[in-house]
Amino acid sequence: MIVRLHLDEDDELAQHLDKKLNTPLDWPDTGGLTTEHVAKVAAAAACDVSYDQAANGHLVDLFAALPLPGTTEGQDFWRTLVEAGGQSAWNLVPANAGGPFFDYLLGGNESGIAGRVLSFFEELSDAQRDAVASVIGDALDVQGGARYIGRLWLQDAETTAWHVVLASRKRHVTGEDRERFLQAWRDA
Template sequence: MIVRHHLDKDDELAQHLTNQLNTPLDWPDGGELDTAHVVRIAAAAACDVSHAQAANGHLVDLFAALPLPGTPDGREFWRALGQAGGDAVLYIVPANAGGPFFDYLINGNEAGIAARVLSFLEALDDGERDAVAELIGSALDVLGGARYLGNLWLRDAETTAWHVVLASRRRHDTAEDRERFLESWRNA
């Protein structure tokens, strides 16, 4: 993680800590760990995971906007999606993705779900993508043209899945990797 947060006595976070949480910035006096250290730790933790978690949550929200598997509408929708998208749909169709498709997110396999979404989108040819967009757009409970809305859904799913995959890759970076990155840019 490259983000740094410096605690300044006049910034909003410092004011919140002192006024709302009644935590002096130099607490505890003379201690090894003070409020500023705790804030840096919290900021690092939040930056490290919040982006991926937000993207995962959004990916789930996109699928939640579609007809639910196991319902009459859902069975029809997923059958029609399979016909419209061909073999590409096998990456995301509920019966093939593993029953607990979104349970994997809870268990920390965020990139696996996102990779399936990206594989699905990559495998669609132009005609299949148009047919899938039309079907998804028709299933959304939003005003607008079906193909346009479906294409928005597909682009959003693609970008969101990419964010998850990229964030998952970055999680394994070490301090040396980050320093090499910064040094490389400084010397460019």
């Protein structure tokens, strides 16, 4: 993880902290934990985009933007998604995925749930991907062309699911594994 070690007064983050949150970098000036210390911790956490909890939460947020299962709008949406995505859509359909689908994701079964999301994408044909993008784009309340917005959602969900899977794998990487990796590249 690469972290910027200092914040400048004219940094975008420093300006945001000072102007929007009324917390200049040296606040409080009595010593101890300052805004700059907190900002450095936040920057360090934000630098690792594969950090599992952040990726898990983002994947949940992407699905939360879609119509809710059990509502009239949600039933129409999921039916239309299955029509557009065919068999692959059954990886995600709430009735098939199970009620606690996202509880599993947030509770520790990250790679299993993310794997289902990736299977959905892997099994889509190009034509189905376009059709699914249109369905999702139509459902999102965002300005722009439905297919374009839907494609952005699909890209984000696919990449985020991959981050979840990768972060799950990285939990088992030790310092020795990292050093072995670095040494192999040094020796190449």
